[in-house]
């Protein structure tokens with residue numbers, strides 16, 4: 001029989017992320033089920049207003065999920081056939097797919113080796129007369145260098161669509177993420193900071209974007225008298241462009257609103273656990289802990305360590321497996337988007353973003369979510385120390 005080098009450090013499996021639903025969340029959902037509206041009722045506007053207030057922005061538009069919200073943002077930004085959009089390879093596929101939905105062409109700029117976010121210095125070299133927008137991603141919850149990116153955008157008349165799926169509650173130079181870029185997207189998928197089951201939101205200070213987003217979310221249809229070309233009766237509406245059904249339900253919005261009340265507590269717990277990880281790992285030479293930018297305050301969606309593989313006798317695969325054997329639900333975020341077969345078939349080659357490609361090789365995501373306990377955090381630390389100790393050169 002194979003010797004089990006890595007017995008469990010805990011009796012149950014610890015996932016890398018998980019929602020935290022409490023009785024008041026359940027009660028909020030049930031209340032909607034008993035009400036007159038299941039979808040696009042009063043709960044949608046309430047959720048939108050709460051999020052807009054939280055991030056300190058004028059407008060917010062809820063969507064059925066974050067990906068649909070990104071699609072809406074690309075539409076509002078006017079991205080269409082042949083337009084180029086500069087983004088990062090170190091993200092989830094949705095950040096890039098949304099450009100393709102509008103017929104645009106994603107252009108990858110490499111990442112900063114410390115923050116893993118898109119490197120503003122790499123953006124300018126990618127700008128052509130076809131460039132329309134930039135989609136920076138606040139990877140792991142750490143805000144991108146917005147001042148620098150917005151300056152480039154202004155100079156070249158580009159729209160900035162910030163993918164803040166990881167960054168609800170993060171701040172940049174004292175301002176909440178969501179209030180700074182032209183359009184900002186949040187996701188309420190269960191692993192994100194707060195959940196509505198599925199759900200997404202765009203925040204913006206631009207009224208025209210706001211109105212276009214509302215119409216895009218519902219088939220391109222409007223009933224707004226100021227917008228109608230004709231007027232044929234009180235039942236009259238017009239479909240003025242091709243939109244989608246990307247509406248969020250009131251059921252989801254009620255859950256989201258209930259969760260939002262607890263966001264600050266959730267983030268505080270995440271920060272506390274990050275502190276514990278950082279302290280435990282700071283003297284382990286085989287591990288690089290996350291870099292913290294002085295201009296930004298991360299909301300800590302993910303805690304990613306990087307293995308210094310030169311100092312280890314094992315591959316990332318072996319270390320990943322060893323941690324899984326110990327009941328620690330490690331993960332990898334993300335396979336660079338241009339590695340995906342679909343993007344390879346579009347002609348994106350490996351080698352176009354050497355920093356992202358190299359750093360990806362050593363990345364492992366450790367469990368981090370507010371409903372885990374300090375004991376859970378200690379079990380992760382124990383497993384990491386044991387595994388690294390075993391494979392130390």
Ligand SMILES: *Cc1c(COP(=O)(O)O)cnc(C)c1O
Pocket residue numbers: 065066067068091092094095137163165166187188189198199200
């Ligand atoms: C989760 C996520 C999305 C998509 O959000 P959904 O709500 O799952 O559609 C987009 N970008 C990033 C970086 C994400 O992590």
